[in-house]
Amino acid sequence: MNFKYRKLSNMLRSGVLLGGLALAAVTAVTATPAVGAPPAAVADAQSAAPAAPVAAVPATAPAGSAPADSAPADATGAPSGQPPGDFKTLDQEVQRMKKDVIELNKDLFVLQEELLFPANTQVAVYVSMDVGAFFALDSVTVKIDNKEVKNYLYTAREADALLKGAVQELYLGNLKVGKHELVAFFTGKGPVERDYKRGATITFDKGVGAKYLELKITDRVEKHQPEFKIKDWE
Amino acid sequence: MHRVSETRVLCGFALGALLASAAFPAPATLLGKPAPDFVLKSLDGSNLRLSEYRGQVVMVVFWARWEGEARQEMPVLDHINTTYNRSGLVVLGVSVDEDARRARDFAQGMKLGYPVLLDTTPDIGRDYSIQRMPLTILVDRSGVVRFSSVGYKPGDDRTYLDKIRELLRE
Numbered sequence: 192m193n194f195k196y197r198k199l200s201n202m203l204r205s206g207v208l209l210g211g212l213a214l215a216a217v218t219a220v221t222a223t224p225a226v227g228a229p230p231a232a233v234a235d236a237q238s239a240a241p242a243a244p245v246a247a248v249p250a251t252a253p254a255g256s257a258p259a260d261s262a263p264a265d266a267t268g269a270p271s272g273q274p275p276g277d278f279k280t281l282d283q284e285v286q287r288m289k290k291d292v293i294e295l296n297k298d299l300f301v302l303q304e305e306l307l308f309p310a311n312t313q314v315a316v317y318v319s320m321d322v323g324a325f326f327a328l329d330s331v332t333v334k335i336d337n338k339e340v341k342n343y344l345y346t347a348r349e350a351d352a353l354l355k356g357a358v359q360e361l362y363l364g365n366l367k368v369g370k371h372e373l374v375a376f377f378t379g380k381g382p383v384e385r386d387y388k389r390g391a392t393i394t395f396d397k398g399v400g401a402k403y404l405e406l407k408i409t410d411r412v413e414k415h416q417p418e419f420k421i422k423d424w425e
Numbered sequence: 426m427h428r429v430s431e432t433r434v435l436c437g438f439a440l441g442a443l444l445a446s447a448a449f450p451a452p453a454t455l456l457g458k459p460a461p462d463f464v465l466k467s468l469d470g471s472n473l474r475l476s477e478y479r480g481q482v483v484m485v486v487f488w489a490r491w492e493g494e495a496r497q498e499m500p501v502l503d504h505i506n507t508t509y510n511r512s513g514l515v516v517l518g519v520s521v522d523e524d525a526r527r528a529r530d531f532a533q534g535m536k537l538g539y540p541v542l543l544d545t546t547p548d549i550g551r552d553y554s555i556q557r558m559p560l561t562i563l564v565d566r567s568g569v570v571r572f573s574s575v576g577y578k579p580g581d582d583r584t585y586l587d588k589i590r591e592l593l594r595e
Binding site: 330346347349 | 464465466471472473474477
């Protein structure tokens with residue numbers, strides 16, 4: 192029993208020792224180019240390493256940028272001893288990775304939207320404003336089938352953006368196929384700075400596809416009053 | 426036997442503390458994380474959204490009129506606001522009083538120079554894990570919570586000022 196245990200511990204020790212040696216050798220090979228001009232064999236080994244980020248850059252780098260293999264050679268001539276090419280390629284690599292992360296984030300967002308709000312049950316409510324001389328928007332409350340689904344307070348900047356032509360996605364949710372009723376309440380300041388509260392209702396049929404509804408705030412110039420409509424986009 | 430029961434009691438305490446911390450996370454859990462966004466009506470009737478102050482250092486103070494420490498802190502914050510407003514500091518006082526009318530009367534009586542927002546719903550309090558007031562939070566220019574403090578005692582304003590100066594320099 193004792194003999195077996197000793198043998199096992201010896202094997203482990205030698206394994207750890209070998210692993211350490213291998214790690215030291217790898218570190219020495221990869222660290223050499225950073226210190227100074229590498230010999231050709233080391234440069235080849237570096238370009239052959241698939242995981243090295245610097246070696247991967249020249250394939251995607253623009254024509255004007257220095258390739259990684261030539262960077263250490265340039266470095267020998269630099270008085271500071273720091274290879275500027277390496278920084279450039281590293282920066283390019285970071286920029287590329289940032290771009291990839293943004294792309295991935297966008298894809299994930301689209302996927303999440305598709306999963307959470309599948310087209311066959313999706314209902315989206317948008318808000319738009321035209322002119323707005325007779326109404327300063329403060330808040331909108333949306334009720335679907337008598338249940339409040341959204342209450343939104345508008346800051347001055349948001350209201351201003353709507354006046355400039357922005358369209359806001361106010362609510363995104365799921366609804367079963369069939370008849371539904373949407374009621375929207377608009378509050379704000381009406382003509383002559385008076386508190387104003389109005390409602391608009393629509394009964395719509397939710398089909399198999401997605402449903403898009405637009406809450407439109409417009410001015411009725413002849414009556415000097417704002418007008419609130421709900422448009423059903425098929 | 427006695428030792429076993431002692432261990433059990435200790436385990437029970439530890440478990441209880443763990444559950445309590447999970448149910449009511451301390452505001453410190455917000456540190457280093459983006460400040461939960463909110464939009465609230467201010468005393469002058471305008472709506473203010475926290476995320477619209479991105480690029481400025483924001484000090485958010487949750488208070489209630491019945492809280493003595495909050496009453497002490499409000500004039501101090503008013504002084505800080507007057508001093509550092511031009512340097513890029515925004516102070517927002519959020520009243521969590523359910524009675525908006527009384528909160529409004531109280532805040533107007535204090536004649537504060539910074540905007541006071543009225544929160545009558547429990548959502549924002551939940552987002553910020555408010556357990557005790559006043560809760561003072563400092564949000565940096567990128568919208569991340571960098572400092573939080575529960576309660577107020579004279580001298581705390583020095584800590585606030587140190588943190589504010591540090592964030593304004595960034």
